[in-house]
Amino acid sequence: MKVPSQLIPGRLLRRYKRFMADVELGDGTMVTAHCPNSGSMLGCAVPGSLVLLSRSGNPARKFPYTWELVQADGCWVGINTALPNRLVREGIEQGIVAELQGYELIRQEVCYGSERSRIDLLLEGPGLCYVEVKNVTLIDGDVARFPDSVTERGQKHLRELMAMVESGARSVNLFVVQRADARTVAPADAIDPAYGRLLRRAVEAGVELLAYQARVTPEEIVLSHSLPISL
Incomplete structure (x- = not known):
C-alpha cells in the first residue's frame, strides 16, 4: 500500500x-x-x-x-490502527497471505456475534471465515507482543471468534506487526494476563492464529512475510 x-x-x-x-x-x-x-x-x-x-x-x-x-x-513503526485491515485485504488479494486463499468474496466491518461486534474481514465462499486483525507495535527484545495495554475489547473479539468456530465457521486472529525488528509474536502476559489466557483457550477451541510482518517505509507499507507465534 x-x-x-x-x-x-x-x-x-x-x-x-x-x-x-x-x-x-x-x-x-x-x-x-x-x-x-x-x-x-x-x-x-x-x-x-x-x-x-x-x-x-x-x-x-x-x-x-x-x-x-x-x-x-x-526502525520505522506504523502506529495507525486503521491500516492493518487494508494491509491484510491487500495481502489476501495479492496472494501474500497464503493461509487465506480460495475465498470468492471479502467483506469488511460486518456485524456479527452475540456481543454485537464487527468482524474486520469476512471471507465467503466456500464457507465462512471470520478474520480479526490486530495491530502490533510493542517490542520486547525481538518479540512483538500484543496487547500494549489491557484490552477488554480484544477479549470480546476472542470470545466472538470462539463462538463462530462452535457454529461451524472458520475463525482467524491475525496479528500485523508494523515494524521490522520482530522475529516472533507472543501475548503480552505481563500487561494483560487475562487476554493471554483467553488467547490460549481460543486456540484450544479451534481459533487459528496468524502473524504477518509489514515492511514499513515512508513511501509504502506492505505485508512482507509470516512470523512464528509463541504461546
Missing part, C-alpha cells in the same frame, strides 16, 4: 488524551495531530522521537495532521 501523500517529518513533543499528539515540525512550528491508536503505544510515544505525519486536504477537519509513523529502536 502506497502512502497516500508525502509524509511530513517532525519531533514528538507529547501524546495525550489517547488521540492527540503535539509535534514540532522542521521549521519550528508546533502542530496538534490526530493519533489513530487507542493503545498505550508503549515504547512508541517517547518525547523527542522522529515522527511522520500525513496532512488531510479536508478543510472541515479540526486537526488536519495525522500521526502515521514513528522511529523507535532504529
Whole structure:
C-alpha cells in the first residue's frame, strides 16, 4: 500500500488524551495531530522521537495532521490502527497471505456475534471465515507482543471468534506487526494476563492464529512475510 501523500517529518513533543499528539515540525512550528491508536503505544510515544505525519486536504477537519509513523529502536513503526485491515485485504488479494486463499468474496466491518461486534474481514465462499486483525507495535527484545495495554475489547473479539468456530465457521486472529525488528509474536502476559489466557483457550477451541510482518517505509507499507507465534 502506497502512502497516500508525502509524509511530513517532525519531533514528538507529547501524546495525550489517547488521540492527540503535539509535534514540532522542521521549521519550528508546533502542530496538534490526530493519533489513530487507542493503545498505550508503549515504547512508541517517547518525547523527542522522529515522527511522520500525513496532512488531510479536508478543510472541515479540526486537526488536519495525522500521526502515521514513528522511529523507535532504529526502525520505522506504523502506529495507525486503521491500516492493518487494508494491509491484510491487500495481502489476501495479492496472494501474500497464503493461509487465506480460495475465498470468492471479502467483506469488511460486518456485524456479527452475540456481543454485537464487527468482524474486520469476512471471507465467503466456500464457507465462512471470520478474520480479526490486530495491530502490533510493542517490542520486547525481538518479540512483538500484543496487547500494549489491557484490552477488554480484544477479549470480546476472542470470545466472538470462539463462538463462530462452535457454529461451524472458520475463525482467524491475525496479528500485523508494523515494524521490522520482530522475529516472533507472543501475548503480552505481563500487561494483560487475562487476554493471554483467553488467547490460549481460543486456540484450544479451534481459533487459528496468524502473524504477518509489514515492511514499513515512508513511501509504502506492505505485508512482507509470516512470523512464528509463541504461546
